[in-house]
Amino acid sequence: MFGFRTKDGRQLCVKRTATGTVLADGKDVAYELITGVTRVEREGSVAGHLAYDERAIFGLDPSVAHLFSSVPRDMKAPHIGYLPATAIVGEAAAEDEWLTASLNDAPAQACAFDFMKEFAKAKTGIVYEGGREGPIEYGAFFQSGDATCGGVTRKTLHSNPPWNGNPTWGSPFAEFDAALPATKEPLTLRFAYGREDGSVESDGISFIVLVDGKEVFNKNTNEKKWHEAAVDLTPWAGQKVKVRLVSDIGPAHNNSWDFAAWADPRVRVGPIEAKVGVVMPGGVAGAYDDTGARLVAEAATGRFVVRMPARVTFVSKAAEAALPADLMDLPYKTYDETAGGMAAGSQYGSGTKSTLDIAGDKRAVILGHPPMNGRTVLRFHLTLPAKAAKLAFATSLMYTQPADGDGIRFIIACNGKELWSRETRTAGWVETEVPLAEFAGQTVLLDLVTDSIGKNWHDHSGWAGVKIEG
């Protein structure tokens, strides 16, 4: 406990409590932070935190200081009304007609092997063409430290492939001797992977996991964002295994700017499914995870079974789009999405209707201009017809970017699942068709997204002729 004196002579004290810290002048609380716990049972709320019931606020990330408020919880607003103690809520947002949230394991969940802690004992090296292995050299590294993807910094093991004087292509790896516990509970390797923000140009990195030489995970990405991953290790329970993480330079063997990061890899003990209850004023018409899978509700409780980690989308009922549907004529909302979350907002006119003239080809558009290190989301809430439909549109930057532009990415996402994207630094209409068949007959959040990739300089852009067609 220690004190501050204010300009008007009052004495404010910071007190540690069981659930965080309080700054107070006697009984007069200036502010209170909740930290170190996932749940508090009391009146009040945490601004922006969407998991609570009448009794408690829950699903709090204990590593984050949450600003507590005496404002009562809004039981009628869309929120997560049930979540098991094994789960916490990351980034979340809601309007009356939808709720999206990132769900992850509570850190207290039992950990059988922590790759970060065991890293000093790991063997690192480079695997070359033909499978030959050598030590870390030629400018390569595989080390522990903070890394940032999509503006979000996490504790990681991160790597760079060999490049300086390397006679052939190769990829860095770290290999761990892990004694997995003999348990009947599921064992799951959990981590997040991504291409670091400092990487200028990369054709992608393949994040590969081998258990005793057997490939159990292989995902290629060139996106500067965290992708959560879960790999089932239950078949190896009770065994001593070699777990190898390979930051592979990709199928084209292009090592350029392959700054690869593995965030918080660990082996979790326990089920990876969580049951999630959601309260929405209009009821829940559809529930999805970010693979596009429809979540099934338990008949008895109405709770949805979610495979963790997941980014989940819940939607209320929406009118069915009559085909062909011109999205310029349908209602939509414009949001800014950054590391700080998602909120209604516009950047340099993003979300407004205008025209773009690209070398004399002038078209009506909805403007897209992302925020710095973020995205503009044009969100349509609608029900797709039962018959398979497709989305047709054209995209362009307003002008070709000069040397200090880092490009833009246009993305189509449906219920949080990315269906299409393209990255560009040059102006020119590109016509695209994206099938929507997998969402036929379903209520969706259809997002037209412009991602700044990093800087939002010269990212003026537009979406033209966006139509849902049969």
Ligand SMILES: [Ca+2]
């Ligand atoms: Ca590569």
Ligand SMILES: [Ca+2]
């Ligand atoms: Ca940019």
